[in-house]
Amino acid sequence: MMSFNKGKEIIEGSSRSVTAVVGVENPPRLSRYESQKRRDWITFGQYLRNRRPPVAISQCNANHVLDFLGYLDQFGKTKVHLQGCMFFGQPEPPGPCACSLRQAWGSLDALIGRLRAAYEENGGSPETNPFANGAIRIYLREFHKKP
Numbered sequence: 001m002m003s004f005n006k007g008k009e010i011i012e013g014s015s016r017s018v019t020a021v022v023g024v025e026n027p028p029r030l031s032r033y034e035s036q037k038r039r040d041w042i043t044f045g046q047y048l049r050n051r052r053p054p055v056a057i058s059q060c061n062a063n064h065v066l067d068f069l070g071y072l073d074q075f076g077k078t079k080v081h082l083q084g085c086m087f088f089g090q091p092e093p094p095g096p097c098a099c100s101l102r103q104a105w106g107s108l109d110a111l112i113g114r115l116r117a118a119y120e121e122n123g124g125s126p127e128t129n130p131f132a133n134g135a136i137r138i139y140l141r142e143f144h145k146k147p
């Protein structure tokens with residue numbers, strides 16, 4: 001025989017009691033894509049808040065997105081050899097060089113896709129979505145063409 005007492009289940013007639021919170025469900029586990037999209041959205045929001053002066057997401061435009069992409073580039077892991085580099089064109093250079101590490105095009109393209117979706121999921125209009133702006137597509141196309 002069971003009775004309910006203040007949201008807890010108590011099994012009567014037992015020297016021990018089993019307690020469970022009634023009515024509380026674990027939120028569904030997010031997919032890898034949804035988790036990454038959420039992290040990206042939070043990171044972009046922090047980037048805007050840390051600008052001087054801070055920028056509200058509702059005031060964000062394509063220039064802010066382009067600045068964000070430039071900011072992220074410094075954390076890249078892909079070595080991009082300049083044309084004057086002795087390792088230019090070599091997929092696996094034999095030694096170190098001074099060429100910079102950059103973000104990979106595919107990483108930036110995927111990031112923009114996730115942020116584009118997150119913007120609209122967070123109440124932004126498709127018509128004002130800065131991640132869908134033509135300037136962003138041009139930037140990605142030009143970035144992809146770079147050596």
